[in-house]
Amino acid sequence: MSRTYRxxxxxxINLNSNNEIEKLLIELIDSRxxxxxxxxxxxxxxxxTYHGAEASRFQHSIGTMHVARKMFxxxxxxxxxxxxxxxxFRLLVLxxxxxxxxxxxxxxxxxxxxxxxKHEFFTHKVILDKRTEVNQILSKHSAKLAEKVSAVLKKxxxxxxxxxxxxxxxxxxRFDYLLRDSHFTGTNYGNFDLARVISSITLNNEHDxxxxxxxxxxxxxxxxxxxxxxxxxxxYLHKKCIASDIMFKKLFERVKLLLKSKKIAFLEQSMFNWxxxxxxxxxxxxxxIDDSMVWHHIKHWRKEKDTVLRDLSHRxxxxxxxxxxxxxxxxxxNKLKEEKLKYLKSKDLNPEYYLxxxxxxxxxxxxxNPDTTDFYKAIFVENKKSASGLKEISExxxxxxxxxxxxxxxxxxxxx
Numbered sequence: 001m002s003r004t005y006r007x008x009x010x011x012x013i014n015l016n017s018n019n020e021i022e023k024l025l026i027e028l029i030d031s032r033x034x035x036x037x038x039x040x041x042x043x044x045x046x047x048x049t050y051h052g053a054e055a056s057r058f059q060h061s062i063g064t065m066h067v068a069r070k071m072f073x074x075x076x077x078x079x080x081x082x083x084x085x086x087x088x089f090r091l092l093v094l095x096x097x098x099x100x101x102x103x104x105x106x107x108x109x110x111x112x113x114x115x116x117x118k119h120e121f122f123t124h125k126v127i128l129d130k131r132t133e134v135n136q137i138l139s140k141h142s143a144k145l146a147e148k149v150s151a152v153l154k155k156x157x158x159x160x161x162x163x164x165x166x167x168x169x170x171x172x173x174r175f176d177y178l179l180r181d182s183h184f185t186g187t188n189y190g191n192f193d194l195a196r197v198i199s200s201i202t203l204n205n206e207h208d209x210x211x212x213x214x215x216x217x218x219x220x221x222x223x224x225x226x227x228x229x230x231x232x233x234x235x236y237l238h239k240k241c242i243a244s245d246i247m248f249k250k251l252f253e254r255v256k257l258l259l260k261s262k263k264i265a266f267l268e269q270s271m272f273n274w275x276x277x278x279x280x281x282x283x284x285x286x287x288x289i290d291d292s293m294v295w296h297h298i299k300h301w302r303k304e305k306d307t308v309l310r311d312l313s314h315r316x317x318x319x320x321x322x323x324x325x326x327x328x329x330x331x332x333x334n335k336l337k338e339e340k341l342k343y344l345k346s347k348d349l350n351p352e353y354y355l356x357x358x359x360x361x362x363x364x365x366x367x368x369n370p371d372t373t374d375f376y377k378a379i380f381v382e383n384k385k386s387a388s389g390l391k392e393i394s395e396x397x398x399x400x401x402x403x404x405x406x407x408x409x410x411x412x413x414x415x416x
Contacts, residue, residue, distance in 0.1 A: 003029075005062055009179050013066045021091050024141050025065065025098060031133040032287070033102050033126050037061055039290035043181060043235075044110030045244035048319055050185035050235070057101045057108065060180055067172035068097035070198055071165050075210075078203040089162055095145070096152040096166045099134065100173060102126045105274070105286075106294040110245050114252040117279045122286055124150050129283040155376070160208040164376045169365065170201060170210060170221065178224075178231055189230035196220045202382065204390060209375035211382050211390055218381055222399045229364035229403060237360045239324035239412060246414045247322045250353045251298070251312040258306055266300040268293075308353050315416075322354075324412040333357065333413060340415040355415045362408040365400060 003026050005013040015022040028034055037058035047053040072093050079086050103122030105111040112118055126132050127150050130139070138146040151157040152166060165172060175194055182190030200217030201210055212221050235241070256275055258264040270288040273281055301313040315321070327333045337355070344351050365379070379400075380390040394401040 007059070007063060007066070009063055009176070009183060010066050013062060021087075021094060024091070024137070025094060027137045028095065028098055028134060029062065031137060033132055033134045034058065034061065034098075036287055036290060037101065037104070039292050040104050040106060040108060041291055042108060042177070042184070043241075044107040045248055046185070046235070046238075046241050048244045048321060049238055049240040050187075052186050053181070053184050055180055055184045057104050060177055061098055061101050063176040063180055064100060064166075064172050065094055065098040067175045067194070067198075068093050068165055071172055071201065074198050074201060075161075075165075075203045078205070080205045089159065091145075092148055092152050092157070093162050093165050095138070096149050096162075097172050099123070099127060099149065100153060100166055102134065106289055106291045107248060110248050113245070113249050115274075115278045120153070121279060122283075123153065125283045126287065127153075131284060132287070160376050161203055161210055164210045168210065168376055169379045170197070170212070170224070174228065175224075178227055181231060181235060182227075185235050187231075187235060189234045190227050192224045192227040193220065197224050204375070204380070204382070207375040207380075207388065207390065209380065209390075211375075211380040212393070214381050214383055214396070218393060218397055221379060221393060222397055225364045225400060225403060229362065229408075232362040232364060233408075237362050237410070239326070240321065242358060242360060242412060243322040243324040243414050246324075246356050246358065247312070247316055250356070251309070251316055254306070254309045254312060254353055255301070258304075258309060263306060264301075264309070265304055266297065268297070271297055308350060311349075312353065322414050322416055324358075324414045327411055327413055333411070336413045340413065344415070349416070351415075355413070357411065357413050359409055359411045362410070363403065363406075365394075365403050 001017045003015045007013050015026050017023040017026055038056050040057045041047060042055040042057055042060050043053040072090055076086065079089065081089070100123065101119065103119040103126060105115065105119065126134060127146050129135055135146050138149065148157065152163050155163040155167070157163060167173060175197070178190035178192065179194065182188060197220045200212045200220040202213060204211045212218060252275070255264065259267065259275055270285055271293060273285040274289045298313045298317055301309050302317065304310050325336055327336055340355055341351055344354050375390065379393040381393050381396055382389065383391040394404045
């Protein structure tokens with residue numbers, strides 16, 4: 001039996017249950033925890049700005065797995081291992097790519113500031129918790145599979161290049177979300193030649209890392225990095241997206257304050273657990289929370305006695321968003337802040353919930369002192385003139401060096 005997923009980015013993604021690995025992937029896709037991702041938007045509050053940005057984490061996860069399969073096929077004949085080991089590597093990469101976003105909460109990255117917990121934390125909890133369908137499916141296939149998949153995602157698995165395929169500087173996750181987000185936002189900023197980039201990637205067995213061929217490979221990666229830069233600058237860090245994220249955060253800051261003082265009327269148990277326990281939240285409670293649960297509560301909070309929560313809920317639900325104003329100097333900031341405070345006072349609005357400042361960075365590529373122990377932390381080019389046989393890409397590309405050296409930080413004051 002075969003399964004075909006018709007994907008707007010990759011066309012047909014086919015899985016065949018006669019293949020042991022692909023049968024497992026189908027079972028995982030049908031699990032409760034994977035199906036939950038259908039109810040979590042990929043771009044968080046970004047669809048307030050780009051009305052077509054309705055894609056889900058579910059779509060992205062399947063696309064990421066598909067790209068991982070293409071990348072592994074490109075590298076397969078370069079892996080110095082037995083056929084049995086290569087097959088296990090394939091299994092680990094495809095499963096890790098499929099499951100990498102299981103830990104996303106409602107509104108994806110937008111909620112991470114609400115809880116102060118990164119999604120990777122809950123991804124590992126879902127994979128390793130024996131009560132989840134994902135864990136049971138993995139354990140039925142192999143007793144230690146869940147632990148191995150988690151290790152690949154944590155970058156603690158002994159074969160390092162496997163982790164780099166899933167999460168690195170040139171990985172299947174970034175490749176898919178750039179193309180997918182560009183498509184659904186109706187922009188061209190994130191488009192690049194995926195086939196060319198993948199064909200440019202090779203495996204350096206000596207250093208257990210991915211690398212790219214010199215020449216055409218470097219050019220392909222430059223194109224990909226520029227696409228990533230453009231998407232961050234024009235989409236992910238669009239000032240309206242920043243403002244809507246801040247508004248989302250402020251709304252939940254008010255909810256948590258009212259929760260502590262027991263002055264909130266409507267709060268279902270699963271939402272109470274999500275807000276009060278945060279990182280200590282039980283896995284089964286966590287998977288109850290998605291975008292629809294949050295919207296359900298925001299609709300109710302429009303009728304709360306608390307005027308701040310009522311107002312913020314109304315504004316969020318009806319897209320009466322905050323505005324982000326760019327500033328460069330402290331003098332500019334202080335002037336803007338003074339004007340906003342005066343306005344908020346005239347409207348009897350608490351600046352704690354209607355005023356904030358944020359600094360964002362759109363650097364598309366940065367590395368962390370790469371040396372012979374951490375080649376996976378940077379993009380390396382095969383270079384025979386180098387002692388290690390590899391050179392970090394910014395040493396060979398003026399374009400990438402500019403990306404590394406330039407200060408891409410932007411400062412905003414956010415208010416109504």
